[in-house]
Amino acid sequence: MPSPTQQQVHVDQPLTNISIAYRNAAYIAEQVFPNVSVQKQTDKYFTFNKADWYRDEAGPRAPGTRAPRVEYGISTSNYLCFPWAAGKPLPDETVDNSDNPLRPEMEATEFVTEKLFLKKEILVSDDAFGTGWSSSATPATLWSNDTSDPIGDVNLAVDTVAQAIGREPNKGVVGRGLWRHVVKHPDLIDRIKGAAGPGSPAILTKQAIAALFELETILVGTAVKETGAEGATSSRSNVWGNHLLVAYVTSSPALMTATAGYVFTWKTRVVERFREDQEKQWIITCEENFDSKVTASDAAYLIKSAA
Numbered sequence: 001m002p003s004p005t006q007q008q009v010h011v012d013q014p015l016t017n018i019s020i021a022y023r024n025a026a027y028i029a030e031q032v033f034p035n036v037s038v039q040k041q042t043d044k045y046f047t048f049n050k051a052d053w054y055r056d057e058a059g060p061r062a063p064g065t066r067a068p069r070v071e072y073g074i075s076t077s078n079y080l081c082f083p084w085a086a087g088k089p090l091p092d093e094t095v096d097n098s099d100n101p102l103r104p105e106m107e108a109t110e111f112v113t114e115k116l117f118l119k120k121e122i123l124v125s126d127d128a129f130g131t132g133w134s135s136s137a138t139p140a141t142l143w144s145n146d147t148s149d150p151i152g153d154v155n156l157a158v159d160t161v162a163q164a165i166g167r168e169p170n171k172g173v174v175g176r177g178l179w180r181h182v183v184k185h186p187d188l189i190d191r192i193k194g195a196a197g198p199g200s201p202a203i204l205t206k207q208a209i210a211a212l213f214e215l216e217t218i219l220v221g222t223a224v225k226e227t228g229a230e231g232a233t234s235s236r237s238n239v240w241g242n243h244l245l246v247a248y249v250t251s252s253p254a255l256m257t258a259t260a261g262y263v264f265t266w267k268t269r270v271v272e273r274f275r276e277d278q279e280k281q282w283i284i285t286c287e288e289n290f291d292s293k294v295t296a297s298d299a300a301y302l303i304k305s306a307a
Contacts, residue, residue: 013099016102024121031219032173040224050258088111125221129245133300143182148267149187157301159303161248165299169300170246171215174244175227188212223238223240272285
């Protein structure tokens with residue numbers, strides 16, 4: 001046996017140019033519902049009575065008489081920007097003994113911030129794919145079946161929203177579980193054959209599918225969450241399920257506009273570092289005050305459990 005051995009001449013050290021961590025590649029929460037910065041943690045916003053604005057009440061005015069009088073009703077709704085937070089302890093021994101390339105403070109900051117991103121994603125998903133909409137339905141034939149009719153199902157959703165609010169829905173939000181069936185659906189592929197030129201493959205992009213569905217934008221939710229408790233068997237699920245929300249969403253906060261939802265945000269997201277002397281450790285925290293809220297239940301149609 002050669003001497004010295006390979007183990008004797010080399011002591012394993014951590015690589016300094018790679019490390020392995022798991023995190024979601026993208027979050028779409030604030031693309032689904034626009035962010036509204038507010039001055040107070042809780043407050044009200046006005047809602048106009050829809051029927052009053054669509055009622056045909058204009059009439060002729062005879063000379064010397066008054067115009068027909070018309071009225072509209074108004075009410076209020078509330079938001080509450082709940083404080084969401086996460087904190088990571090950093091004992092002095094952990095920081096002082098960490099090998100390169102570990103950077104405990106930076107990694108802790110990214111870790112707690114990621115927790116806030118995930119929380120917002122889950123809350124917006126719960127609203128977008130929840131029970132708060134005026135109209136929803138499960139397709140008679142699920143989209144995982146080649147005989148289904150996604151375009152017909154979406155057309156119904158588009159028409160329902162347009163009739164309810166007097167404007168065309170502009171955004172689709174789909175979970176990855178359903179999206180994988182959409183991009184392979186033979187009816188959709190058949191609609192775009194030849195679009196890229198003779199001999200080119202028919203590839204269903206987000207832009208192409210949005211156009212087929214008569215929407216401006218398609219957002220695909222790809223985030224996953226861990227559902228197993230710490231120490232138990234690990235299990236993950238999609239944050240965004242097998243659903244498609246067809247909605248009208250304003251591009252930015254606006255007055256007198258029926259938008260499907262908002263994310264109300266009070267103050268800004270804050271990362272803080274403070275000392276616990278008795279425990280001989282630092283704490284890195286991230287906190288943000290926000291509230292995801294459906295603001296016009298008739299401005300969206302949920303195609304639920306479509307696969």
